[in-house]
Amino acid sequence: MTPVRIKMSKITVENVSYVYSAGTPFEVKALDDINLSIEENRITGIIGHTGSGKSTLVQMFNGLVRPDEGRILLDGADIWENPKEIGKVRFKVGLVMQYPEYQLFEETVKADIAFGPKNMGLDEDEIKNRVSECAGFVGLGQNELDKSPFDLSGGQKRRAAIAGVMAMKPEVLVLDEPAAGLDPAGRASIFDGIVKYKNSTGAAVIIVSHSMEDMAKYCDYLIVMADAKVFMTGDRDTVFSNSSQLENIGLDIPQITKVMTLLCEAGVNVSKSIYTVEDAERALLKLFGGVR
Template structure:
């Protein structure tokens, strides 16, 4: 299977040639596979936001390239808009970008800009609204009359309505209460399961990443530090902590149990797995 996105030796330098020159990312290589649910984590200033803004052409590389379906997205700069329809990016606090008079019009903004017929636009709006958990009666309301969580859903639906091959979400649950966070994540899981499209989730919450993604990229000081499954990444909990990142609370519990000699390793990142290990331990079974 060929990657849907390829990042090759990507470097981005802000304020190049000035006293404020700063490399936000340097020599990053990465492949993203079709249908993958990928998580990206990193401390503030690690380069993760700069990285994802390259994936749909919002930023142009200082060095290296981004390939979509094997083609350099900047080979034809005048067609970069087409790339943004295929790689949809939901910014942090996207509800601040809502501006239309109804929810329907806001969600339809992207599909209309794609030049689609009205019938197809309506189909996409209603399907995207369903994926985002937006009721039909809400479509004719003003987005400014909605709660924070509902506005967030509308903004996400607006990107889903373009039916991108890759959906990128930058901290999609930021600022929401626990119930709102889980509602958004549940809708994203359903979207990924039903559509089978690639989803990239950027989050500072290790619990969110651990529970939802198949693979994790760890960014640190402008470089890709780690790349692996959640189990592989969180088995290196001490390294993550050393570079200023957190780990899931359940991993911290497992680390303490390992320190006390009660578990052979701490590569645990979900409560279900910890319970399984402890039950096996209680029953005198192998817990590896």
């Protein structure tokens, strides 16, 4: 008899609720009965307007915030089953917080990236390998690795901080607004690094962002949050086809999708489900018989 294999999600969120400043006049409900699952080898995007509970949720994945109610399962086991072991969860679930460049403190970028792996108790050689590998993911060269982190540009600092979490080789990589406040080139290099990390490790990646363009371009699966609840889940076609519902909760669909939708409604023969400028270019060229 073969055992029945149930495909298990990497992370399962079960009926999770959370309240800030409970019992005071400043009480705010941050999460209200959340149920979710996060899969491996996939980039999951979490979108939602400010104050919808996204940041609280992502801090629960690695045990920085403990749910008031409900459970967070990692590989099927409750991460809070033994609160003393929560440190181990943090090595498995790597969290890059908002503006992570403000966490840099070491004398060199190299040493800063090595901070996480050192805390894991890895040996020197392994740490060295990981530092150069992860610096490679985010596009930092030997030149930058030897500098002080405070001498880097804003975008480089951000990438160094992200590499610092990647160097722990987490099975789940969570990034809260990884590209906020960067120029387009900076955004692209950060997201490329994230995709490289996912392809090389097969990790489950979770990205929180306000940029619908970035989410449409890089995410395989989307979770939409509104008012402390899960509003919608699905792949990008499912989510972005509900533009009116998204607008109701203060969100938007990618600009290019709007353009294509308008073209489609004006009688041009293009698909409505186009989410990146590259895809739009391809569709339009095809329409006019052009080649590039």
